[in-house]
Amino acid sequence: MKNELSIEEYYNGVKSNDRSILSRAITLIESSKREHQFLSEELIQRCLPHSGNSIRIGITGVPGVGKSTFIESFGKHITSQGHKLAVLAIDPSSQKSGGSILGDKTRMEELSSNPNAFIRPTASSGSLGGVARSTRETIILFETAGYDTIIVETVGVGQSETTVHSMVDCFLLLLLAGAGDELQGIKRGIMEMADIITINKADGENIKPAQRASAQVKNAIHLFPPADNGWITQVETCSALENIGLDTIWEAIKSFENSTKLNDAFKNNRQNQAVYWMHQTIKEQLENRFYQNPIMKEKLANIEKALLNNQLSSYQAAKNMLNE
Amino acid sequence: MKNELSIEEYYNGVKSNDRSILSRAITLIESSKREHQFLSEELIQRCLPHSGNSIRIGITGVPGVGKSTFIESFGKHITSQGHKLAVLAIDPSSQKSGGSILGDKTRMEELSSNPNAFIRPTASSGSLGGVARSTRETIILFETAGYDTIIVETVGVGQSETTVHSMVDCFLLLLLAGAGDELQGIKRGIMEMADIITINKADGENIKPAQRASAQVKNAIHLFPPADNGWITQVETCSALENIGLDTIWEAIKSFENSTKLNDAFKNNRQNQAVYWMHQTIKEQLENRFYQNPIMKEKLANIEKALLNNQLSSYQAAKNMLNE
Numbered sequence: 001m002k003n004e005l006s007i008e009e010y011y012n013g014v015k016s017n018d019r020s021i022l023s024r025a026i027t028l029i030e031s032s033k034r035e036h037q038f039l040s041e042e043l044i045q046r047c048l049p050h051s052g053n054s055i056r057i058g059i060t061g062v063p064g065v066g067k068s069t070f071i072e073s074f075g076k077h078i079t080s081q082g083h084k085l086a087v088l089a090i091d092p093s094s095q096k097s098g099g100s101i102l103g104d105k106t107r108m109e110e111l112s113s114n115p116n117a118f119i120r121p122t123a124s125s126g127s128l129g130g131v132a133r134s135t136r137e138t139i140i141l142f143e144t145a146g147y148d149t150i151i152v153e154t155v156g157v158g159q160s161e162t163t164v165h166s167m168v169d170c171f172l173l174l175l176l177a178g179a180g181d182e183l184q185g186i187k188r189g190i191m192e193m194a195d196i197i198t199i200n201k202a203d204g205e206n207i208k209p210a211q212r213a214s215a216q217v218k219n220a221i222h223l224f225p226p227a228d229n230g231w232i233t234q235v236e237t238c239s240a241l242e243n244i245g246l247d248t249i250w251e252a253i254k255s256f257e258n259s260t261k262l263n264d265a266f267k268n269n270r271q272n273q274a275v276y277w278m279h280q281t282i283k284e285q286l287e288n289r290f291y292q293n294p295i296m297k298e299k300l301a302n303i304e305k306a307l308l309n310n311q312l313s314s315y316q317a318a319k320n321m322l323n324e
Numbered sequence: 325m326k327n328e329l330s331i332e333e334y335y336n337g338v339k340s341n342d343r344s345i346l347s348r349a350i351t352l353i354e355s356s357k358r359e360h361q362f363l364s365e366e367l368i369q370r371c372l373p374h375s376g377n378s379i380r381i382g383i384t385g386v387p388g389v390g391k392s393t394f395i396e397s398f399g400k401h402i403t404s405q406g407h408k409l410a411v412l413a414i415d416p417s418s419q420k421s422g423g424s425i426l427g428d429k430t431r432m433e434e435l436s437s438n439p440n441a442f443i444r445p446t447a448s449s450g451s452l453g454g455v456a457r458s459t460r461e462t463i464i465l466f467e468t469a470g471y472d473t474i475i476v477e478t479v480g481v482g483q484s485e486t487t488v489h490s491m492v493d494c495f496l497l498l499l500l501a502g503a504g505d506e507l508q509g510i511k512r513g514i515m516e517m518a519d520i521i522t523i524n525k526a527d528g529e530n531i532k533p534a535q536r537a538s539a540q541v542k543n544a545i546h547l548f549p550p551a552d553n554g555w556i557t558q559v560e561t562c563s564a565l566e567n568i569g570l571d572t573i574w575e576a577i578k579s580f581e582n583s584t585k586l587n588d589a590f591k592n593n594r595q596n597q598a599v600y601w602m603h604q605t606i607k608e609q610l611e612n613r614f615y616q617n618p619i620m621k622e623k624l625a626n627i628e629k630a631l632l633n634n635q636l637s638s639y640q641a642a643k644n645m646l647n648e
Contacts, residue, residue, distance in 0.1 A: 044639075048634050133639050136639075216543070274631050274632065275638075283610075285642065303602075310376065312372070314460065314599075316368070318602045322606060
């Protein structure tokens with residue numbers, strides 16, 4: 001890190017949407033160093049009263065579905081309407097590949113240079129809890145800096161999309177047309193989480209297949225039980241490449257926002273998420289303290305062996321561990 | 325409880341399938357009294373080596389779908405083929421209604437008097453963890469007593485079906501034909517958990533609607549991502565009332581068992597479940613110790629207020645709690 005900023009400098013920089021300071025503030029929040037965490041807590045404390053005034057949108061879909069192109073086109077569409085957009089791209093693969101952060105940055109080149117947009121890739125290192133924390137707190141910074149539309153992008157594999165779902169207002173799933181194969185990579189349960197489903201790449205020869213896929217997905221949605229917020233998942237087609245259908249998706253998001261604000265589901269969801277993440281953090285800490293104890297680690301290996309050999313029931317195994 | 329049995333009497337009674345002692349052993353396991361828990365742990369320890377040799381089937385569906393009638397007819401079908409069937413019916417509503425345990429018992433009157441069947445309703449009192457423990461240990465008793473087919477019945481509302489799903493080999497969802505409304509009561513995500521879906525009451529004028537519903541559900545299933553065990557959810561129609569289609573369902577279950585035993589998914593699933601329930605029990609205990617502390621209870625109320633007023637972030641709230 002360059003020469004340290006004071007808490008005052010961080011706060012004023014974020015508040016006035018100084019892009020360089022905003023960027024450094026996010027790095028501060030993502031840092032696992034003790035002195036950075038102390039500073040970042042103070043910063044969040046100061047930003048909290050200015051947070052909350054945005055629509056938080058989660059976007060997911062398997063690699064190849066065109067998420068970056070979609071966000072680039074969609075971002076241009078909404079910033080052209082006067083919105084200020086911040087994008088946080090969570091890339092669980094970037095640690096392994098070592099280079100995809102740079103890839104992410106260049107992939108949304110036009111949007112990156114748009115003064116009304118701010119793109120931030122994150123390497124999502126550390127535990128899921130750590131990523132959850134930095135994601136939620138980065139959203140607070142974005143909102144303090146005046147961004148009214150926040151996109152959290154995640155890859156639709158693994159656990160990250162469930163995490164993202166529980167920190168956004170509206171969850172958008174991108175799909176591709178095809179013979180049902182397009183869903184192969186999506187984890188079970190994701191489709192039922194989606195508030196809006198979009199069949200992307202509906203252009204050229206792909207228009208008809210995309211429309212067919214859309215009809216199929218609509219049929220499937222119809223069989224799903226309704227969501228608690230009263231919203232019925234909308235299914236649309238679009239072409240991010242040719243800028244077709246992006247307005248419809250933005251309208252669907254606004255319509256979702258209006259409908260859930262009318263019946264208080266929007267507010268209730270945010271409050272539930274805040275309480276949920278508090279308890280999740282407590283649970284994670286309690287478990288870490290327990291399992292990271294070296295005595296426990298050694299004991300666990302032996303007890304698991306006995307458990308799998310049918311010498312102990314799950315409850316006896318747990319009791320043995322807890323008696324330590 | 326009547327005069328206490330010795331551990332030896334319990335064990336021999338269960339082992340020889342003495343129905344009265346088996347019944348008392350389950351009551352012992354369900355008891356929250358300390359001295360009963362001590363005895364029940366010893367009993368489970370002795371029974372464990374004899375457990376495991378059964379197919380464990382979870383059956384769920386909303387009230388009115390005909391679960392009891394289905395189990396009655398289905399139970400007669402499989403016991404007539406020489407199988408020994410034990411049914412554990414978890415009824416989360418019975419505590420409130422106060423009387424439905426008796427209702428359960430009389431609902432399966434014929435099966436109850438069948439010497440090759442054993443029906444056990446449970447009031448599912450106590451925490452979800454408590455029910456999970458007694459359910460899993462009752463399965464161990466059933467298997468020790470020689471039952472080769474075990475059905476765990478649950479109502480398809482609330483959390484109980486997720487719990488049951490994680491302690492059975494094969495999960496069967498009962499649905500009714502109708503204009504899509506039949507799914508209204510089912511929690512989101514249940515359909516994706518099912519290994520076999522059966523449209524019940526496919527009789528009389530209802531045959532055509534049931535076949536249409538079956539086709540619709542098949543279409544929806546096709547859009548779901550495949551399960552890890554390689555099994556594609558089967559959709560069937562049946563009439564428990566007129567004994568139609570029960571053989572097909574039993575064949576589907578056997579086919580599921582064969583297929584998952586061939587690719588080791590059956591064994592892996594059981595081992596994962598054993599480890600899962602050990603960790604679940606540890607987590608539940610850690611959380612109970614933390615949250616049931618009176619100081620924590622008081623503190624939590626205040627911190628939640630600050631959290632919902634945006635005075636604290638979820639992480640600061642958690643940290644405050646943990647610092648206590």
